[in-house]
Amino acid sequence: MxxxxxxxxxxxxxxxxxxxxxxxxxxxxxxxxxAAEGYDPTQxxxxxxxxxxxxxxxxxxxxxxKIENQVPQQPFYFRTWIERYTIPxxxxxxxxxxxxxxxxxxxxPLDPKEVMxxxxxxxxxxxxxxxxxxxxxxxxxxxxxxxGVVLMDPDYCIGCRYCIQACPYGARFMNPVTRATDKCNxxxxxxxxxxxxxxxxxxxxxxxxxxxxxxxxxxxARFRRVNKIQVLxxxxxxxxxxxxxxxxxxxx
Amino acid sequence: xxxxxxxxxxxxxxxxxxxxxxIRSLSVLGIIFVVMFLFGRKLLIxxxxxxxxxxxxxxxxxxxAVPARYAGQQVCAECHDDIxxxxxxxxHRTIACEACHGPGLAHTEAPDEHELxxxxxxxxxxxxxxxxxxxxxxxxxxDSQTHHPSQPCMECHPxxxxxxxxxxxxxxxxxxxxxTTLEESHHQFMSCTDCHQVVAEHKIHPREHIPALPQSRELxxxxxxxxxxxxxxxxxxxxxxxxxxxxxxxxxxPHFPEVQR
Numbered sequence: 325m326x327x328x329x330x331x332x333x334x335x336x337x338x339x340x341x342x343x344x345x346x347x348x349x350x351x352x353x354x355x356x357x358x359a360a361e362g363y364d365p366t367q368x369x370x371x372x373x374x375x376x377x378x379x380x381x382x383x384x385x386x387x388x389x390k391i392e393n394q395v396p397q398q399p400f401y402f403r404t405w406i407e408r409y410t411i412p413x414x415x416x417x418x419x420x421x422x423x424x425x426x427x428x429x430x431x432x433p434l435d436p437k438e439v440m441x442x443x444x445x446x447x448x449x450x451x452x453x454x455x456x457x458x459x460x461x462x463x464x465x466x467x468x469x470x471x472g473v474v475l476m477d478p479d480y481c482i483g484c485r486y487c488i489q490a491c492p493y494g495a496r497f498m499n500p501v502t503r504a505t506d507k508c509n510x511x512x513x514x515x516x517x518x519x520x521x522x523x524x525x526x527x528x529x530x531x532x533x534x535x536x537x538x539x540x541x542x543x544x545a546r547f548r549r550v551n552k553i554q555v556l557x558x559x560x561x562x563x564x565x566x567x568x569x570x571x572x573x574x575x576x
Numbered sequence: 577x578x579x580x581x582x583x584x585x586x587x588x589x590x591x592x593x594x595x596x597x598x599i600r601s602l603s604v605l606g607i608i609f610v611v612m613f614l615f616g617r618k619l620l621i622x623x624x625x626x627x628x629x630x631x632x633x634x635x636x637x638x639x640x641a642v643p644a645r646y647a648g649q650q651v652c653a654e655c656h657d658d659i660x661x662x663x664x665x666x667x668h669r670t671i672a673c674e675a676c677h678g679p680g681l682a683h684t685e686a687p688d689e690h691e692l693x694x695x696x697x698x699x700x701x702x703x704x705x706x707x708x709x710x711x712x713x714x715x716x717x718x719d720s721q722t723h724h725p726s727q728p729c730m731e732c733h734p735x736x737x738x739x740x741x742x743x744x745x746x747x748x749x750x751x752x753x754x755x756t757t758l759e760e761s762h763h764q765f766m767s768c769t770d771c772h773q774v775v776a777e778h779k780i781h782p783r784e785h786i787p788a789l790p791q792s793r794e795l796x797x798x799x800x801x802x803x804x805x806x807x808x809x810x811x812x813x814x815x816x817x818x819x820x821x822x823x824x825x826x827x828x829x830p831h832f833p834e835v836q837r
């Protein structure tokens with residue numbers, strides 16, 4: 325009796341094994357299906373341009389980013405955010421970003437007479453060509469993809485927060501839901517299908533420009549041709565791929 | 577033949593005996609360690625690690641698998657081409673539909689089940705158009721406290737065709753950036769020709785007949801000199817000691833003076 329039982333279970337076991345083989349073969353296929361057909365990452369080199377003169381600080385980009393990428397709605401978790409710089413006639417520079425700028429900005433706390441100049445600066449992951457965050461990751465959970473985007477591997481991240489410390493732009497945060505480091509990925513699921521990143525899509529003044537670095541023509545190529553371009557913290561030699569036009573020297 | 581075959585093994589065993597006994601037993605342990613290391617390495621390193629670099633290439637698929645929420649403007653145009661045609665002729669042409677109407681991918685897949693937002697309240701328009709000194713000069717802004725506070729914006733400014741309720745005046749037709757800046761300043765009720773002498777040919781050959789800027793301080797002094805009666809609220813200065821040889825506008829931008837509000 326017992327012998328018979330084991331024989332049956334063995335048969336069932338083998339049957340299941342046979343069922344698993346084709347299922348396992350299908351898994352990589354379904355994963356590839358997410359990308360647009362014929363998408364070749366080696367043919368792309370993504371970057372972003374930001375025209376500081378055009379930003380009106382409305383916060384639509386911050387809201388859209390949170391919706392699109394399911395970033396927790398509580399404050400302090402942002403893949404992209406807006407900073408308001410206020411340079412007074414005398415004294416220290418004031419930088420504020422209430423709730424990342426997602427609900428707009430309250431009136432300037434300084435008296436208008438004391439303000440020399442003031443402006444908004446949208447910020448996000450700079451997708452450095454030489455990213456310090458990738459350097460320090462002990463497990464290889466963050467990396468530069470073949471199309472030049474700095475991506476996260478949330479399932480493989482051990483949550484050590486080294487990358488959060490290493491990022492000179494403060495672009496990374498610990499996502500309390502996935503318990504992995506989170507950051508802007510240029511809406512990788514969108515750009516690979518030919519869509520724009522959510523922040524670029526909703527920006528009402530076209531302060532954000534998305535495109536490719538090497539291929540021409542595209543909007544970013546024009547942006548870099550007609551504007552005087554700066555990057556954030558160039559002295560760190562991180563080679564950011566987010567380019568700022570009309571950036572003030574006080575922006576860090 | 578036989579000797580030739582045994583020779584290498586004999587040579588090998590002799591060599592082996594020449595190695596100290598403790599090293600021999602330790603090397604067995606060493607081999608076990610190496611095998612265990614290789615086995616552990618194979619077990620611990622994920623399958624797709626190192627395919628393209630020092631990362632799991634499955635991670636790229638994880639990033640791709642995120643469901644999109646925003647459809648993109650091109651999809652909207654497929655059904656709402658009439659609205660798009662109107663929008664593209666007006667200043668809001670740079671704004672994508674989903675900037676105001678919210679994420680619309682679900683709506684494009686099932687239009688009847690998922691209705692989009694139609695923001696009609698003042699607060700929504702004001703999030704872009706309320707006066708904020710950090711906003712770029714020339715961007716159309718209003719003071720929401722004084723600009724028809726009880727009326728919804730859309731009554732006068734249809735959002736897909738947001739023109740001003742009245743057609744722009746003569747100067748504004750070309751110099752709209754200056755005009756919108758002026759609207760925020762204390763000088764908003766002055767007309768352009770109060771300060772600029774404009775010859776009629778300027779409208780035909782604008783660059784050959786450039787309107788004159790005020791060349792004397794008297795124009796500003798009418799309101800801003802001490803003891804004058806016009807413009808009671810205007811800040812006063814002593815014309816004799818203030819400014820030296822400079823004309824007023826060389827320090828004070830009259831379309832948007834530093835002294836505001």
